[in-house]
Every structure is written in structure tokens, then in C-alpha cells.
Amino acid sequence: MTAQGAGGGDGEGNEAMDEQRLRVFLVDDHAMFRAGVRAELGTHVEVVGEAGTVAQAVSAIIATGPDVVLLDVHMPDGGGRAVLEAVRRTHPQVRFLALSVSDAAEDVIGLIRAGARGYVTKTISPGDLAAAVRRVADGDAVFSPRLAGFVLDAFTARPDAPVADPELDLLTNREREVLRLLARGYAYKEIAKELYISIKTVETHVSNVLRKLQMSNRYELSRWAADRRLV
Amino acid sequence: MAQAATAPVRRLYRDPAHRVLGGVAAGLAAHLGVPRLAVRFAFVLLLGVNGLGALLYAAFWAVLPTPPTSAQSDRRDRRQLLPFLLLGAGILLAQVLAVRGPGLVVGWLVAMIAVGAGIIWHLSDAQLRRRWTRQVPQAPWLGVVFDNTDRRAYLLRLIGGGTCVMVGVVGLVVVVSPELRVGVTASVEGLLFALLGLAGVALVTAPLLWRTFGQLRAEREARIREQERAEVAAIVHDQVLHTLALIQRNAGDARTVQRLARVQERSLRGWLYQPGTGAGDMLAAAVEQACAEVEQAYAIVVESVVVGDRAVDENVAALVLAAREAMVNAARHAKVETVSLYAEVESDAVSVFVRDRGAGFDPDQVDRDRQGVRGSIIGRMARHGGTAEIRSEPGEGTEVRLRLPLTPAEPA
Numbered sequence: 001m002t003a004q005g006a007g008g009g010d011g012e013g014n015e016a017m018d019e020q021r022l023r024v025f026l027v028d029d030h031a032m033f034r035a036g037v038r039a040e041l042g043t044h045v046e047v048v049g050e051a052g053t054v055a056q057a058v059s060a061i062i063a064t065g066p067d068v069v070l071l072d073v074h075m076p077d078g079g080g081r082a083v084l085e086a087v088r089r090t091h092p093q094v095r096f097l098a099l100s101v102s103d104a105a106e107d108v109i110g111l112i113r114a115g116a117r118g119y120v121t122k123t124i125s126p127g128d129l130a131a132a133v134r135r136v137a138d139g140d141a142v143f144s145p146r147l148a149g150f151v152l153d154a155f156t157a158r159p160d161a162p163v164a165d166p167e168l169d170l171l172t173n174r175e176r177e178v179l180r181l182l183a184r185g186y187a188y189k190e191i192a193k194e195l196y197i198s199i200k201t202v203e204t205h206v207s208n209v210l211r212k213l214q215m216s217n218r219y220e221l222s223r224w225a226a227d228r229r230l231v
Numbered sequence: 232m233a234q235a236a237t238a239p240v241r242r243l244y245r246d247p248a249h250r251v252l253g254g255v256a257a258g259l260a261a262h263l264g265v266p267r268l269a270v271r272f273a274f275v276l277l278l279g280v281n282g283l284g285a286l287l288y289a290a291f292w293a294v295l296p297t298p299p300t301s302a303q304s305d306r307r308d309r310r311q312l313l314p315f316l317l318l319g320a321g322i323l324l325a326q327v328l329a330v331r332g333p334g335l336v337v338g339w340l341v342a343m344i345a346v347g348a349g350i351i352w353h354l355s356d357a358q359l360r361r362r363w364t365r366q367v368p369q370a371p372w373l374g375v376v377f378d379n380t381d382r383r384a385y386l387l388r389l390i391g392g393g394t395c396v397m398v399g400v401v402g403l404v405v406v407v408s409p410e411l412r413v414g415v416t417a418s419v420e421g422l423l424f425a426l427l428g429l430a431g432v433a434l435v436t437a438p439l440l441w442r443t444f445g446q447l448r449a450e451r452e453a454r455i456r457e458q459e460r461a462e463v464a465a466i467v468h469d470q471v472l473h474t475l476a477l478i479q480r481n482a483g484d485a486r487t488v489q490r491l492a493r494v495q496e497r498s499l500r501g502w503l504y505q506p507g508t509g510a511g512d513m514l515a516a517a518v519e520q521a522c523a524e525v526e527q528a529y530a531i532v533v534e535s536v537v538v539g540d541r542a543v544d545e546n547v548a549a550l551v552l553a554a555r556e557a558m559v560n561a562a563r564h565a566k567v568e569t570v571s572l573y574a575e576v577e578s579d580a581v582s583v584f585v586r587d588r589g590a591g592f593d594p595d596q597v598d599r600d601r602q603g604v605r606g607s608i609i610g611r612m613a614r615h616g617g618t619a620e621i622r623s624e625p626g627e628g629t630e631v632r633l634r635l636p637l638t639p640a641e642p643a
Contacts, residue, residue: 104503123532145571149536152575156539183536184584184630185571 022137025066026050027057027083028099029075033122037070037099037129044130054078058086061094067137071116073100073107084114097136099124105150109221113214118142140203141210148182151213154220168216171209178205245295251312253292275315279322282342289345340402347395397422470498490530497523514547514581515540518574521555525570529562532569539576549615550581550635556607557585557631565589565629581635588628608633 022045026034034050041047048064051057054077061069061083069087071080084096096116100107108119117136120129121144132142143151155171171179174195181191188206192199213221246257249267256274260267277284401422433440474495481487501519515537522533541547554572561570567589574583604621608631612619617635 145534145536145573149538149573152538180573180575183538183575184573185534185586 021046022068022133023048023064023066024133025057025061025064025069027052027061027069027075027080028072029053030072033072040126041130041133044126045133054082054086057083061087062091065091066094068133069094069096070099070133071096071111073098073111080111080116081114084111084116088115095136095139097132097142099129105153108147108150109154109213112147112210113221115214117210119147120144121146135203139207141206143179143182143206143209145183145185148179151209152176152179152183154218155212155216165216168212169218171212175205175209178202179209182206243295245292245297247297251315252288254297255288255291255295258295259291271315272318275319275322278319279325282339284319285339285342286345289342289348293345293348340399343402344396344399347392347397347399466499466502470495486530490527493532494523494527497526512543513540514543514551514574514576517543517548517551518554518572518583521551522558522572525555525558525562529559531562531567533558533572534569535572535574537574541576541581546615546617546635547581549611550583550617550633553608553611553617553619553633554583554585554631556611557633560604560608560631561585561587561589561629564592567628578637580637583633584630585633586628586630591623591625591627591629593623593625 024041024045024047026037026047027050028034028037029052031052034052038047038050048066049060051060054075057069069083071083073080075083080096080098080100087094087096096111098108098111098116098119099122100111100119101122112119117139118132118141120132120142124132124144135142151171155169155176177195178191181194186194188199188202191202195202243262244258245254246261247254249257251257251271256270257267260270263270274284274288277287401419404421474491477491478488481491497519518535518537522535525531526533543551554574558570558572561567565587567587569587571586572583573586574581608621609619612633612635615635617633619634620632621629622632623629
């Protein structure tokens with residue numbers, strides 16, 4: 001539905017078709033939604049399997065060894081986080097992209113901190129979703145505008161927030177600029193044009209932000225995650 | 232009060248609104264039609280007669296109800312308390328110097344017991360007693376101990392009152408029966424034995440107490456759950472079912488269905504994830520509301536992201552209106568389904584960006600009569616000390632950038 005949801009360009013989904021098709025696994029407890037995503041992604045990637053429960057998902061992911069797992073945040077028996085932790089313990093090379101209807105900060109941040117490489121909402125367009133999957137498969141990060149907004153909010157300098165590790169607890173000005181443009185709905189190539197930098201540099205900035213988001217001990221991050229007992 | 236049977240009598244109440252201690256004197260004064268000061272003075276003077284003043288006061292306090300209409304005022308007139316305390320202390324001192332004897336001490340001990348009993352009695356107002364009776368029919372007094380409302384204050388008052396009564400009783404025993412040769416030590420020993428006995432009783436009844444406590448807690452939790460369920464039911468019934476019915480009736484019209492679903496989604500999201508932001512006096516809430524209005528009116532989707540928040544003043548309200556106008560323009564001219572809005576509150580400014588990827592236009596070629604852009608966006612921002620910049624190219628979409636500097640005096 002949104003042309004800018006993944007921060008990806010419109011054309012990139014088509015490029016993906018020419019290259020080797022990515023192997024994608026779907027985890028969502030709504031069968032109807034899985035069918036929808038499978039149909040949408042069918043031309044862009046190869047959907048190697050799907051699962052509706054945490055236990056099924058863990059065994060099937062390990063069996064099929066996909067490049068990227070599209071992971072629902074909210075599921076019975078521990079949600080996407082349970083799948084993520086179980087799989088990453090033995091298969092750290094599998095990459096996860098969180099996909100959710102929820103916009104709640106604690107859900108998003110919790111899954112990212114557990115190791116997901118990105119987060120998109122379920123209203124994302126098929127082309128953007130395919131682009132996001134490819135980006136995650138390449139080891140880059142994918143931020144929805146709202147996630148970018150959360151991160152800006154969480155890393156806002158507050159007088160009462162102690163900075164234990166400036167390397168992890170603070171964003172550089174450049175990273176902040178990139179996040180702002182992401183939150184404003186800019187695609188990566190538009191950000192590159194706006195800031196006179198290459199797309200690769202934009203990707204590097206976003207990946208750095210993702211690393212800080214996962215590693216930093218800022219109070220706001222742990223609080224968000226703790227609010228729903230995700231830590 | 233016996234005369235309460237005859238229809239419209241002036242009833243004697245305590246007057247918590249004008250209280251210094253318990254509102255007894257104020258209530259009496261109002262009832263008798265004499266100045267409050269006089270009644271208070273009388274009570275203090277009566278202190279001199281074997282503590283009769285305190286005794287009377289405690290008795291009135293225990294018996295008199297508060298008027299049903301008046302709410303208890305927490306603002307005691309403490310300035311009056313000190314002179315009366317000094318006066319009372321003076322009278323007592325004079326009495327101790329002038330008269331001696333067991334009669335005086337007995338009076339005071341009785342007064343002390345009365346005050347302690349009064350305190351304990353007041354731990355339970357009528358409403359609470361009714362609740363306890365309902366919750367634990369077999370032992371309503373347990374409610375005194377286990378009710379959670381303001382438990383610490385309760386405990387303090389209970390212990391305070393109990394101490395008063397105990398000291399009074401021990402004192403009485405010592406003073407009244409000197410011929411028994413029970414000294415203070417013996418009395419305290421007796422008291423200890425009594426406590427030991429009480430502890431034994433407590434041990435025996437502990438299982439009952441514990442079960443009752445569990446019942447109380449379970450009932451309270453059930454009440455809370457019921458309230459939550461009622462709230463969810465209200466949302467589901469008033470909104471979701473209504474929307475679903477509308478969707479079924481408009482199943483053929485994809486745009487209407489999408490609009491209905493979107494409006495309902497936004498409403499549910501607001502309820503789930505941003506509790507308490509219903510009021511329109513904060514920026515984030517005002518922006519969300521403007522987005523919702525535009526979505527509803529033009530059947531588009533506004534992806535809004537707001538970072539930070541602040542109170543809405545006149546200038547910020549103008550900023551929100553300008554942003555709304557920008558969204559309306561995008562909805563009407565850009566021919567897109569989605570508009571992005573990003574608002575950020577910084578320490579020195581509030582910025583709002585409204586962006587679409589639609590038709591776009593050449594800003595230099597805009598007709599002079601396009602009031603929307605000139606008056607409602609650029610002009611409005613200028614009038615409130617802000618700036619508006621419009622970047623657009625045909626085929627590349629449009630972005631409206633609004634910036635409102637904040638004066639340093641205002642809290643950001």
C-alpha cells in the first residue's frame with residue numbers, strides 16, 4: 001500500500017528477479033496472511049516454506065535453511081522472538097525481517113534487539129517487501145519510517161540519560177540525518193541524492209544505527225523492551 | 232439521633248469543612264448558632280475538669296456523622312490549632328500545680344481511652360464497614376486489617392488508637408486499685424501475658440485470616456478484570472462491530488471499504504498504543520487527529536511519524552493547520568493513495584514534513600488563485616513566526632517543509 005514503507009526503491013524488486021532467486025520462509029499464525037504474502041512475493045523470491053506456530057517454524061527453518069525469514073511479531077507461545085532466539089542459537093547465518101501489524105515501540109525494539117535485521121509493517125507493498133527482503137539478505141538493515149522515528153526518539157539527548165558508551169549510546173549527526181529522511185518517507189536512493197552520498201554509504205549508516213539499536217544499553221531501549229517483558 | 236424520625240429536623244453533624252481537629256466544634260457551633268471560637272474555647276476550658284473536654288470531644292467525634300453532602304476537606308485550619316493547644320496545656324499545668332489526687336488522673340485516663348477508642352472507631356466509616364460486611368460476611372472486622380485502601384495510614388491510626396487504649400487501661404488499673412499493690416511492672420507483665428494469649432488466638436485463626444485475605448484479593452482482581460473487559464467490550468461494540476456492519480453494506484465500493492477500515496484501524500491503534508493521548512492539547516495528538524480527518528475526508532492513507540511532543544499553543548496550532556492543508560493539497564492534487572507526514576519536536580524548533588510521490592508541479596507556475604498554498608500554508612506560517620518551503624517537480628512528487636522556531640522561554 002505504501003510506496004515508501006521499506007525505504008527501498010521501486011525498481012529494486014524487479015532487479016531481484018534477474019539475480020538468483022532468494023529463498024524465503026514465512027512465519028505467521030494467520031494462514032490467510034501467509035497465503036497473501038506468498039502470492040505477492042511469488043514472482044520476486046522463492047518461498048521455501050511457511051509455518052503457523054513457533055515449534056513448527058523452528059524445525060522447518062532449520063530443515064530448509066532459507067536466506068531470509070519473514071517473521072510475525074505476535075504469535076502464541078512466545079511470538080516471533082521465541083523463533084528468532086531458538087534458530088539463531090544454532091543457525092546464526094539465517095537473517096530475520098520482522099513483519100507486523102503492530103506499531104508499538106516495545107514490539108519493534110524488542111525484536112530488533114533479539115537480532116532481527118529490520119522491521120516493516122504488514123501494509124507494505126509487494127515490491128517494497130521484495131526490496132526489503134533483498135536488502136536484509138545482503139546484510140543491510142531495513143527501517144520503516146515509524147521505526148526510524150522510534151530510534152530518533154530513543155536516542156534523543158536527554159539531560160537525565162547517562163551515556164555509558166558514546167560509541168553505542170549516541171547517534172552521529174549523519175546517522176541522525178539519514179534517520180530523519182527515512183522517517184520522512186525517503187527511499188535510500190533519494191536519501192543518497194539529498195545528502196550527496198552514495199547509496200552504499202546510506203546503507204552503511206543504517207546498518208550502524210541497527211548495530212547501536214541492538215547493542216546500546218540506553219534506558220529508553222531497555223524500558224521499551226521491558227514494558228512487554230521482551231528482555 | 233432520636234428526633235430524626237420527625238420530618239425536617241436540623242440534624243447535628245460534624246463539619247469537616249471547617250475542622251481544626253475533627254470538625255466537632257464547628258458542627259456544634261453551626262447547630263447551636265454560636266461562634267465556632269466560643270465552642271472551641273468551651274472545650275478547652277472543660278479540659279480542666281478532669282479532662283472532661285477531651286472526653287466530650289471524643290464522644291461527639293465518635294457519634295456524630297458527617298453531613299452526606301459535604302466532602303471531607305483536607306485543609307485543616309492549622310493556625311487555630313496552636314493557640315488552643317497552648318491554652319489547653321496552660322490549663323492542665325495550672326491544674327496539676329493546684330490540685331493533686333487520683334480523681335484528676337482517673338479523668339485523664341478515661342479521656343485517653345475514649346480518644347483511642349474514637350480513633351479506632353473512625354478507622355471504619357460507614358461505607359467501608361458496609362463493604363467489609365459484603366466481602367466477608369462471616370467476619371466484617373477483618374476488613375479493617377486487610378483492606379488495601381490507604382493501608383499505612385490505617386495501620387498507624389490503629390496502632391496509635393490501640394496504644395492510647397492500652398496505656399489508659401493499664402493506668403486505670405494501677406491508679407484505681409493501689410490497695411492490690413499492683414505496680415507498673417506487674418501491670419506491664421499482665422499486659423504481656425494478655426498479648427501472648429492474643430498471639431495464640433491469632434495463631435489458631437491464622438488459616439482463616441489467610442483464606443479471607445485471599446478471598447478479598449481475588450474479589451478485587453475480579454473487579455478489575457471485569458472493568459477491563461467492559462472497556463474492551465465498549466470499544467468492540469461501539470466501533471468495531473459498527474464498522475464491520477458498514478463494510479458489509481458497502482462491500483461493492485472498494486474505496487469506501489478501505490476508508491472505513493483505515494479509520495477503524497487508526498482508532499484502534501490510538502487506543503492500544505497511545506493511551507491517554509485523546510486530548511487535543513499535545514502536538515502528537517493534534518497531528519494524529521489532523522491526519523485522521525484528512526484520511527477520512529479524502530480516502531487516502533497518511534503514514535505519520537511524530538518524534539517528541541509538546542503542548543499546543545497558538546503557534547503550534549497554526550503549524551498543525553498548515554500541515555493539514557498540505558495533506559489536503561496532496562490528497563486533492565497529487566493523485567496518490569499515500570502521504571507521508573513526519574513531525575519532530577527539537578529543543579529550538581518544531582518541524583513538520585508532508586511528502587507525497589504524486590504528480591508534483593512547478594512551483595513557479597502555480598496560479599495566483601491557488602489560495603491553499605499561499606494563504607493557508609506559507610502565509611499562515613509567516614504570520615506565526617515560522618517558515619514554509621515547498622519543493623516540487625512535475626512527476627517527482629511534492630514535499631512541504633514547515634518549521635516553527637520556539638522562543639527559548641517556552642519549555643520545549
